[in-house]
Amino acid sequence: MSEEMLRVENLHVSVEGTSIIKGLNLTIHRGEIHVIMGRNGAGKSTLANVVMGHPAYEITQGTIHFQGQPLEELAVFERARAGMFLSFQYPAVIPGVQVGTFLKKSVASVRDDPPKGRAFRKELNGAMAELEMDKSFLSRYVNDGFSGGEKKRLEILQMLLLKPNLALLDETDSGLDIDALRIVSKGINKIAPEAGCLIITHYQRLLDHVKPHFVHAMIDGAIVKTGGPELALELEERGYDWLDVAA
């Protein structure tokens, strides 16, 4: 079996005293695409944020390992530098900071062998072409005045440039039109063979473009059922109530 990227064991998480994740287990290996589906409030985004180290969430029980290393001691930026990436559902606006500058500095912080000068520009141009992004993006301010689709594209662009070992994609497909969905999927498929991917989504339609190895149904803070791509179709058709009964 290929290298283990993420191992979540018996994870319990709360925010301001409210328990959100209740005994979640999940293991992701290199080259695997996992999809988590569930209703709003099931704890999907919380899982992505807590793995990345968001300070608002408290782990009350259980452990998270990244490439065999326990995560609790790693600050957020150290997780990024170790090769973890989170594509945000709502990326923050950073006024006055140009996308080009931001990408260059971020790549220099995260990658062990950051490309410099011409090499960086070449890689950047290639990735932007792949995502059908205009060069004018680079002189805009990070997410400032971006449409929903533009924000998501910038997230995927960062993912391509940072080359993570573990990519967490939090509702990256929400609010995208068909073209944007196709482009975003292209980005995911590009990094997927070399990384572990965790895709959080509400919709089956992303899976027309990205083929998951595992689909998990999450209800009330825990994974209640795991299957292949067929589970996604079933969840979209039948909803989650039948699982409530099963749970």
Next chain:
Amino acid sequence: MSEEAFEAVGDYRYGFHDPENATIRFDKGLSEQVVRDISALKNEPEWMTDLRVKAYRHFEARAMPDWGNCNLLESINFENVTYFLRSSDKTEKNWDDVPDDIKNTFNRLGIPEAEQKWLGGVTAQYESEAVYHSIREDLEEQGVIFLDMDTGLKTHPELVKKFFGTVVPHSDNKFSALNTAVWSGGSFIYVPKGIHVEMPVQAYFRINAKNMGQFERTLIIADEGSSIHYVEGCTAPSYSTDSLHSAVVELIAMEGAKIRYSTVQNWSSNVYNLVTKRGVAHKNATVEWVDGNIGSKLTMKYPSVLLKGEGAHAEVISVAYAGDGQHQDTGAKVHHLAPNTTSNILSKSISKNGGRSSYRGMLQVMPKSSGCRSKVVCDALILDESSRSDTYPTMEIGNSTADLEHEASVSKVSGDQLFYLMSRGFTEEEAMGLIVNGFFEPFTRELPMEYAVELNKLLELEMEGSIG
């Protein structure tokens, strides 16, 4: 560099000082005799001596401002200030002729290098007087006058007499009176009709001695249809006792002329910086103040524009950074004295580690000034609970056709911004540095690139070691 200097320097990288090798140094303290001695030493015409004495008497009689940071103002001890210090007998045209210790200082500040790369002229003032002055030959051939103020008064007495004190009279405020009484150094610039000075000219002001008072006086006249960009920088050693910097700057933009005056003020945190800057814009002329205040203990400075001719335009873009023990009381004043005049004011401030920033603005539209437009935007960013930001806007609108916009915001760095940036590999300090640089970006992009890079580095340094 002495040990004492090292101790005081801290994070301020320009806080070093050099040995004091004064050729003339006045005793501390101020009197009419000191004023007369300065004038005599400079061999000034009688009218200037008289003006100085009149200004001194006004300064003595005038009360301290009863607004701004009154406590800090009252703590200034005018008797403990050196009002004149000459460190070099001549203003040199070649850096090699500047005394070594002074030359080294300016080398460390990167001035000769900048001059070679991108400036049209440089004046370097050390204590009370310019020690170096140079202008590109092509500009000189076009009739551009760029001199230190003392030389300007000697060589162009009529021009100086005609304009000196016409924009900022000695009686304008207590500190303009003080400056007029004891002024020394500064720049005198005249740009002939229709001449566009494409490369910026720069003045650099350095205080080196303890308890020094620096009172430069700058007068820039851009004749009809001409343009110039003047850049000013300043630093001082970090001493445990205070120094005083009180300048007066007067800009005169004749019909269709354009003057841009950019400042990156980075005094050490023992300097009182009390400066009066004002420009007049005649018909269809433009006066722009690009004013950055990073250093000093207390700055009180409100770059102003008198829009005197129809169609004149004012632009004031300012930023202030107030850190530990600092109060930046800054702002802008624009007076629409003629019809169809326009102005833009953008003010941004950051307060951190207990620092305080105040915006004080004045926008005036006279009754006969119809068709005026103005936009004022004030943004404050407060980085922690112990810091403070205040806004004191004043508007006097005497004409109902005026089209005015005013926006103000106070914000904090959000946890979401920090988490986002940290998830991209930035430490918390680096993330703060990015956010702060981004906040100042509308100002920074107006600076020559070399200054912009320097300012960004400076702000990143300010963010270091400050997050628990």
